[in-house]
Amino acid sequence: MAFVLTAFVFIFLSWFVRVTYETLSFYWLSPRRIKKIMEKQEVRGPQPRPLIGNILDMATLVSSSTSNDMPTISHDIVARLLPHYLLWSRKYGKRYIYWNGFEPRMCLTDPDMIKELLTKYNPLSGKSWLQQQGSKNFIGNGLLMANGDAWHHQRHIVSPAFMSDKLKSYAGYVVDCTNNMLQSLGDTFESSKNEVEIGDLMTNLTADIISRIEFGSNFEKGRKIFHLLNLLQNRCAQASRHLCLPGSRFFPSKYNKDIKALKTEVEELLMEIIISRKDCVAMGRTDSYGKDLLGILMNELQNKKRDGFNLNLQLIMDEIKTFFFAGHETTALLLTWTIMLLASNPEWQEKLREEIEQVCNGETPTIDHLPKLRMLSMIINESLRLYPPATLLPRMAFEDIKLGDLLIPKGLSIWIPVLAIHHDKELWGDDANEFNPERFASKSSISSRFLPFGAGPRNCIGQTFAIMEAKIILAMLVSQFKFKISSNYRHSPVVVLTIKPKHGVQVFLEPLNR
C-alpha cells in the first residue's frame, strides 16, 4: 500500500514540476530569452506591463486616434489606424519589439527581408499558438491557421478548387448573384430612394456568392450557417483580451459558454449537409460528392484515400469555415472601398465606364473579357494598396533563423504591417497617400512592396477568384449605374481585423438606362 502511495505521489510531483516548468517557460523564460537576444542586436521597444504587455497602450492610442471621423476624404490613414506603429517606429527604429500579452512581436517593414521570410522560411515559420487559439473556435485547423506538414497537405487538397476550369464555373454564380442585387437596387429606385449604403450591400452579395460556390443547391442552409459563423467570429474577436490569463480558455465563463454553444450549432448544421452527401454516395444514388467547393474537397479527400488519407469530416468543416471567413468579408471590403474611391473620383469612374463599354460592348462581362479590362485592374490594385483588407501578415519563427543581418530566435513572432508599407513615401513616392491608379500602369510596379495577398508559397489561395469576382461585380455595377458620394458619408476607417468604414459608405446611384 505504502509503495502504491509513494508511486502515486512521485508521478503527481513529476507531472506538477513538468507543467509548472512548461508554463513558466512559455509565459516567462522564453519571452525573456527572446528579448535579450533581440536587445543584443539593437532591436528594442516599449516597456511591457505584466501579463498584458503593450495591449493596453495600443488600445488607448487607437481609441484616441479613431474617436473622431476624418474631416475630409483623405487616404493618409496610418496615423489614425496604426498610431502605435508611428510612435514606436520613430522612437526605436523601423524594426522594434512590442508585446501582445506575453508574446513578443517584432515589427518588420523591409521589403527584401519580408520576401526572404515569406518565401525561403515558409516551413520554418507559421502561425503562432496565440493566433491559433484566437481563431480556433470559428475556423479550427483550416488552411489559414495550419502549420508544417498539415499545412502542406491541406494546401495540396484545396488547390484544385481554385484551378482555372473551376473559376469559370464560379463566374456564373458571381453574375447571377450580382444580377439579383442590381435587380433589387432597381426596385429601390422605384420607391424613389436612390441613396444606398454600399458596405452592407457588398457584404450580403459576397456572402451570397460564397454560399453558392461552397454549397451549390444547399446554399440557403449555407447562408444560415454563415450567419451563425459571423456571430461566432465577432465573439472570438475579443479573444486576445481573454487569452492573456494563463488557462483562461478553460474557465466556465459566459464568454466561453456562448462560444461553445455557437460553435456546436454551426458544426451540427454543417455536419448535416456533409453526412447527407456522404450517404448519397454510399447508397449509390450519386457517384460524386458534388461539383461545388464542398463536393470538390470531399472528392479530393476520397481520391487521396489510396495514399492513406481518410475522409476527415472535421477538416472539411474547418476548410469550409475558413473559406467563408477568409474570402467573403475581404472581397466585400475591396468592393466597398473601390466604390468609395470611384464615387469620390468621378473622372476615373467615367474613364472606367468607357473602358468597360469598349471591351464588353453592352454584354454581361465574362471571364474572357476580364484580362482586357486593364484600367479596372489598375483601380483595384490602387484600392488594395490604400485600403488593404488584411492590414498585417503574421508569422512566428519555429526555429532560429537568419534574416538579413538579424538572428531571429525560435518563438519570436514577426508582424508585417502591410498598411504602413503600402503608405510609405520612401517606397511609393510623395503621392503615397493619393489615389493614383496610374502607378499600376506598368507590371513592374507590382513588387515586394505590394502585399495585399501576402507572398510566397503561403500567399492567398483565393486571390485569382477574388479579383475575378471583384472585376465582374464592378464592371456590371459601373455599366448600369453612375454613382457619387453622398453628403451623409463620414470618412472613418477603423481596423477590426480588417479595415472597415465605421459608418458604412453612402452613395447616390443614378441608373444609366442604356
Ligand code: HEM
Ligand atoms: C480581396 C480579397 C482577399 C484578400 C485581400 C485576401 C488576403 C489574404 C492574405 C493577405 C492572405 C495571407 C495571410 C498570411 O500570409 O498570413 C490570405 C490567405 C488566404 N486566403 Fe485570402 N484574401 C482574399 C480573398 C480570399 C478568398 C476569396 C478566399 C477563398 C475563397 C481566400 C482564402 C484564403 C485562404 C484559405 C488563405 C490561407 C492560405 C494559406 O495559408 O496557405 N482569400 N488571404
